[in-house]
Amino acid sequence: MQGSPAVTPPRAFQLSNASIDAVRDEVEFAHAELPFFREHLGGAGIEPADIRSADDLRRIPATSKVHYRTHFPSGVVASGWRVGDPMVTRLQSSGTEGDRLVTLVHTWTLAERMATCLGVNDRLRFLADAERIRTARYAAPNCSDVECANPNSKMADRMLEDGTLVLPVYHDLLVTPAFMLDRAFGEIREFAPNCLYVDPIHFSHLLGHAERAGLQHPSWEGVAVLTSYSLLTRTHRRLIGRMLGPDVPVANVVAMSELGFVAAECTYGRLHVNTSDFYVELVDEAGAAVPPGTAGELCITTIGDRLSPKIRYRTGDLYRAHEDPCRCGSPMPTADYLGRMRHSFRAPGGAWVTPADVDAVVGEREWLRNYQLARGSSGRFVFRCIGAGEPPEDELRDIRDGLGHLLGGARVRAEATGYIPAERSGKFLTCKNDYPEEAAS
Amino acid sequence: MILEPAAGAPAAQDADLRIEDDFPVLQRQIDGRRIVYMDSAATTLKPRSVIRAVTGYYERYTANIHRGKHRLAEEASDRYEEARYRVATFLRCQGNEVVFVRNTTEALNLVARGLGLERGDTVVGCLDAHHSQVLPWREAATLHTTRLGADGGVDLDHYRELLATRPRVVALTHCSNVTGVYLPLAEMTAMAREAGALVVVDAAQSLPHRRLDMARLPADFVAFSGHKMLGPSGVGVLFGRVELLERLRPALHGGGMVDWVTSESSSVRKVPHRLEAGTPAIEGAIGLGAAVDYLDDLGEEEIDRHDRALSALLLHNAEQREYLRVLGPTRGVERAALVSLTIPGVDDLGDVARALSDSYGVMGRTGHLCAQPYVDAHTPGEVLRLSAYLYNTPCDVAHAFAALDEVASRLGARA
Numbered sequence: 001m002q003g004s005p006a007v008t009p010p011r012a013f014q015l016s017n018a019s020i021d022a023v024r025d026e027v028e029f030a031h032a033e034l035p036f037f038r039e040h041l042g043g044a045g046i047e048p049a050d051i052r053s054a055d056d057l058r059r060i061p062a063t064s065k066v067h068y069r070t071h072f073p074s075g076v077v078a079s080g081w082r083v084g085d086p087m088v089t090r091l092q093s094s095g096t097e098g099d100r101l102v103t104l105v106h107t108w109t110l111a112e113r114m115a116t117c118l119g120v121n122d123r124l125r126f127l128a129d130a131e132r133i134r135t136a137r138y139a140a141p142n143c144s145d146v147e148c149a150n151p152n153s154k155m156a157d158r159m160l161e162d163g164t165l166v167l168p169v170y171h172d173l174l175v176t177p178a179f180m181l182d183r184a185f186g187e188i189r190e191f192a193p194n195c196l197y198v199d200p201i202h203f204s205h206l207l208g209h210a211e212r213a214g215l216q217h218p219s220w221e222g223v224a225v226l227t228s229y230s231l232l233t234r235t236h237r238r239l240i241g242r243m244l245g246p247d248v249p250v251a252n253v254v255a256m257s258e259l260g261f262v263a264a265e266c267t268y269g270r271l272h273v274n275t276s277d278f279y280v281e282l283v284d285e286a287g288a289a290v291p292p293g294t295a296g297e298l299c300i301t302t303i304g305d306r307l308s309p310k311i312r313y314r315t316g317d318l319y320r321a322h323e324d325p326c327r328c329g330s331p332m333p334t335a336d337y338l339g340r341m342r343h344s345f346r347a348p349g350g351a352w353v354t355p356a357d358v359d360a361v362v363g364e365r366e367w368l369r370n371y372q373l374a375r376g377s378s379g380r381f382v383f384r385c386i387g388a389g390e391p392p393e394d395e396l397r398d399i400r401d402g403l404g405h406l407l408g409g410a411r412v413r414a415e416a417t418g419y420i421p422a423e424r425s426g427k428f429l430t431c432k433n434d435y436p437e438e439a440a441s
Numbered sequence: 442m443i444l445e446p447a448a449g450a451p452a453a454q455d456a457d458l459r460i461e462d463d464f465p466v467l468q469r470q471i472d473g474r475r476i477v478y479m480d481s482a483a484t485t486l487k488p489r490s491v492i493r494a495v496t497g498y499y500e501r502y503t504a505n506i507h508r509g510k511h512r513l514a515e516e517a518s519d520r521y522e523e524a525r526y527r528v529a530t531f532l533r534c535q536g537n538e539v540v541f542v543r544n545t546t547e548a549l550n551l552v553a554r555g556l557g558l559e560r561g562d563t564v565v566g567c568l569d570a571h572h573s574q575v576l577p578w579r580e581a582a583t584l585h586t587t588r589l590g591a592d593g594g595v596d597l598d599h600y601r602e603l604l605a606t607r608p609r610v611v612a613l614t615h616c617s618n619v620t621g622v623y624l625p626l627a628e629m630t631a632m633a634r635e636a637g638a639l640v641v642v643d644a645a646q647s648l649p650h651r652r653l654d655m656a657r658l659p660a661d662f663v664a665f666s667g668h669k670m671l672g673p674s675g676v677g678v679l680f681g682r683v684e685l686l687e688r689l690r691p692a693l694h695g696g697g698m699v700d701w702v703t704s705e706s707s708s709v710r711k712v713p714h715r716l717e718a719g720t721p722a723i724e725g726a727i728g729l730g731a732a733v734d735y736l737d738d739l740g741e742e743e744i745d746r747h748d749r750a751l752s753a754l755l756l757h758n759a760e761q762r763e764y765l766r767v768l769g770p771t772r773g774v775e776r777a778a779l780v781s782l783t784i785p786g787v788d789d790l791g792d793v794a795r796a797l798s799d800s801y802g803v804m805g806r807t808g809h810l811c812a813q814p815y816v817d818a819h820t821p822g823e824v825l826r827l828s829a830y831l832y833n834t835p836c837d838v839a840h841a842f843a844a845l846d847e848v849a850s851r852l853g854a855r856a
Contacts (some may be wrong), residue, residue: 098790100512100515100833172526172535172537173536174535175535175536175537175683177711289746318784333582376734376737376738377490377734377738378734378738380737380738384530390442391442393442393444396442396444398443400444413444414444415442415444417444417533417656418533419529419530419534419535419536419656420530421529421536422526422536423532424519424522424523
């Protein structure tokens, strides 16, 4: 990419610094090798050679999961590649709303994206220098609970080809049987990973169980915790930090099943978006670029993916870009990850109210363990929380009133409870929107 | 702790929730007369959202659950399990403590047979219980019935005496489907637990009106039916504490309840799936989830206020009429919105029910109401029951009693 002129996006959007030549190469490859993109670009009357600027790129209609799902494999996987090839990684996105997807990615491509992201955080550099990254994963099951969350499975059953150990996990987090939590914690001890790749809500629950049950881990030294899958809330960051101590690096990363590492947090706590391996845009629903400080959907074009490239792929994730450079010195721009669009709400007037916005209102509470703001099918909001004991009434009232204000005067019921169900996919949502008029967005 | 929304809710009339339009059956006329449905203790009407949820399964994603990898199977599985979570949230219990069954009767039989009781084990029950909370226990063990006191309510002294015999199970009926009287459930459950008994609650009549908080009520099992709470027929729920569900012997063996089967052995799935053998009523569970949503959206306080208001109205109207006798206690107890009546001088209440239906559009019920020992002991043989639910209004109650006045006087009522 060096030596190529940088894409100059409009003033409103300054997130990406990938080169336009690299983007055009990607589009040319996709057009030449993949039937779906030939049809897609042809339908819009665009030839790859037409792509000379960010404005030209935006003429290509955005793509989404449905395009890659319905054209898999023949339309979106370059000829010569197939599942089972030594360097091909098969990734599966469960898709909680029927939006599932199977993707093939070159193993090295994934490794590059990971290395790019981890490179922004000095405390994670030891992973790059390690002889081998021994990863243990603890997150929602990626497939039906009939097989993947089978409580009778053994470590060998859950070892991935790349050597990652998937820890045993229950499909409904908060009622995970104690023996499965004991086993997960025991397997961390036995496997001795140097990288724990975890859903922060699941991991907090596991650590909380370990603390209550008096389970000990010999040492967390030499272990990094990468949180992904779910928004890292203040509550779960605090719980993980409290239980592991300050010497264990805990960094939030955004990784997607279909793309690998998209962003990572630096040591200053700012999230850097991977603009080395992707051309990224933040767009509104009409596809127009949004200005810094405004929530927009991340739209990604892969760079250098010669197996299954993605062009202007709408990720369904909301971000808010920063304008100022980060003190860490990374050239990659920073943005706040705000959560999934389908888990967000709309305030009167149409502005997004995202899981990150909700978390800012909920704030840091010593007693809080888990929470969920749910909008039911009738549009009613209910905030449910689980604490260590009964929450202080004034604090619960503050949260209720704060959320009502955030949602433009919506009426919010708040209740303390002992149980909040996970999603069918096994994910635990801090924000859940079942209101039909918004859930479709 | 629950904090209601800060802004005041628009005040609904306690006895009229103004939701008739949600119920297609109420839009129907029979022989030119509007329907006044007063048989909700038998089964409730269904709102459009429940009907849509059921037909949605048939029209959009018919598939069997938990096994397939195709999109429809995944969608059906998701909706089915989401329904379980909705029920769990409604009960304030855990998702794996909700077992889908066919109805309350199946749930109670599952517990009675699954606990491994023997003939010599004793079970304490209630005199005014539904047959479904009597017969399974008679089959599985030895049932002793708590007497009623002079006021018609449960005799707690006798109950205490029976508990002293150290029964293995206490089978409580939260609300009688005959008298509409609510038991002091929290008190009786606590007494039973103190005596070391498992507590099994038939909540078929109560849960549609008064939500149970399983985080606070120390009952071990609770059974209820979807069709009595706006949901479809063919689906019910057994709530059980997870450690007890794990000890419960499955009534059915076969597909869906095993993790692994070899030529000689098998290992059962975790709860609740091990108790749900075979293809369940998928659309029923999904419809029940929609019913729970509907109730949740109305709000438990609104529902409770409506239940109390209509209960008072039904009782007031019945007591005002000298030709009617109300079955069960009318003072010093909590009552649901139902009255069971006898009419001295009228031997065939079936004629009354037919006339109410055909000439006035009032749908009530007559008979022993599946509580024959109690009804036989306190009536000439059958009762006329009028039972109301969310969609009923004071106008419905007034219409029903005015109709009853006309019918009864022509069919031989004394007074």
